[in-house]
Amino acid sequence: QVQLVESGGGLVQAGGSLRLSCAASGRTFKTMGWFRQAPGKEREFVAFITWSGRISRHTDSVKGRFTISRDNAKNTVYLQMNSLKPEDTAVYYCAAETLGRIDVRSPHGYDYWGQGTQVTVSS
Numbered sequence: 001q002v003q004l005v006e007s008g009g010g011l012v013q014a015g016g017s018l019r020l021s022c023a024a025s026g027r028t029f030k031t032m033g034w035f036r037q038a039p040g041k042e043r044e045f046v047a048f049i050t051w052s053g054r055i056s057r058h059t060d061s062v063k064g065r066f067t068i069s070r071d072n073a074k075n076t077v078y079l080q081m082n083s084l085k086p087e088d089t090a091v092y093y094c095a096a097e098t099l100g101r102i103d104v105r106s107p108h109g110y111d112y113w114g115q116g117t118q119v120t121v122s123s
Contacts, residue, residue, distance in 0.1 A: 002026035002112050004094045009117030012084055016121070020079040022094030022114055029096035029112070031104045032070060032077040036090035036119075043093070047079065048104045057105070062088075084121045091116040
């Protein structure tokens with residue numbers, strides 16, 4: 001059974017840091033990504049990383065503050081979030097795909113999703 005389990009969310013003050021983890025099980029995945037969804041808004045792309053880890057991309061609003069990484073030995077992907085802002089408040093979702101798709105900035109590019117973890121940044 002395929003599972004993606006996120007952890008590491010919580011409440012933090014502006015300027016603080018959090019590290020999200022997503023533990024994958026059930027199969028090997030190719031590109032993995034993080035998305036987020038704030039209340040009343042659509043789910044938006046945050047970052048993705050390829051299986052090798054050689055290619056990663058971050059959305060402009062988090063560049064220089066967030067870093068995606070992965071440990072294939074642990075089948076886990078991470079999102080290190082620094083200098084957090086109130087506008088980063090959202091439910092963060094881990095996603096994984098198995099076909100080597102190229103549309104990995106879109107939610108449609110992924111086959112599996114985690115349950116989400118809440119990140120709240122207070123001002």
